[in-house]
Amino acid sequence: MSECERVISGGEVIDGSGTARIRADVAIAGGRIVAVGDLSGWTASEERIEAGGRIVAPGFIDVHTHDDRLLLIHPDMAPKVSQGVTTVVVGNCGISLAPLIPAGDPPPPLNLLGGRGDFRFPRFADYVEALDAAPAAVNAVALVGHSTLRAAVMDDLGRAATEKETARMGDILDEALAAGCAGLSAGLAYPTAKAAPADEVATLASRLRAAGGIFTLHMRDEAAGVVASVEEAIAIGRQSGVPVVISHHKCCGRTNWGLSRKTLALIAAARASGLGVELDTYPYTASSTVLLKDFVARAERVLIAWSEPHPETTGRDLAEIAQNWGVDVDTAIDRLLPAGAIYFQMDEDDLRRILAFERTMVGSDGLPHDVRPHPRLWGTFPRVLGRYARDGGVFSLEEAVFRMTGNAARVFGLADRGRIAAGAAADIVLFDAARVLDRATYEKPFEPAAGICRVLVNGDTVWQDGAATDRRPGRLLRRNGGR
Ligand code: ZN
């Protein structure tokens, strides 16, 4: 007879490695899984959780988020724990909340994270300190953004950085890595980084080599130039010698639908040559970011997610707004800025092809500060499990879980996460395989998903019976399990 704090009994364990589910109990003590198997003889000092045949899986790792500030202001992290997410990777797309004190209003897309006063961490260590002082419900892996570094050291973001500026950015990055940052992100499609040549990015990324850091990239062009952009991503990986994660991979604009055949072939060839090239995606055919004219031009339809001067337009169609105002779309955009938008511009076949591709990870790319956010913020993980794995047959439930857990933990160097096994951290989700599904829509984006029964982070329950609890067991995770 053995003792522990909690036993989850009578569940079907999907362990995060991709192998078939097994009927097993799971014992938890001290924030870790201490045993897996027939534990009917075990005593639980705190709680026996009856799984009743539901799936017991590792908590999901949301590898692409913009939750930098959400962790601090809404530590219950309801949009994420309601989906079974137990770890978020923050600081993506080149934009991180730290380290930066902006000179004025943060330029788009930095303003996706907040206003001037929200950027209050001069050093990355200050952000880490704030997280440590007030932990959230979920764990975090934090990246530093290339655009954030540019805003910190450059007077004009519309040009390439000088050698001196690049060196200064590298020094700040080194400092962040020493303080617990896991890597660098870049967003070369954005006005804050468009002018940066690949060499600037590769020079910076090479600083990650010694620290074992990772580089994530919102590519320069996800539309007509998407193939060239994948080539650029691979070249940056080759030049810098660090693994590259291609973020939210997609093909934007009707004339570019189908190009994922070429991009995925390039990624497969790079992998075969021994390069670390990874990717993530979200399961929707609309994207979302700040309102930008060149993004509007290739979209079938655009919805306004927020507008500072015209909050009454939130949730409305851009073409209709322009028509009502009796102006052309460009003029309407000028009036709406600063603003955010949802762009319907991808194809379902590309989405499925990218999702089904070997080892593609799942990242919500949710925008938690938008007034009417894209439904991916609340729906991504249950949508992959329900709509694409169970109902769509894109892959097995075991494979879907592997991509969200064991595989993501491997890529981000989280040695003791992403699996149900003795010794692993007790990040666990209990879900109903028959019922799990997203419920958030473009019209009603805040609907929590169905079928997520219980979520534990480091052994503590953070979501139960359709509501967040008051527990805040999350921590900042370092690569390779260090702490
Ligand atoms: Zn992005």
Ligand code: CU
């Ligand atoms: Cu993003």
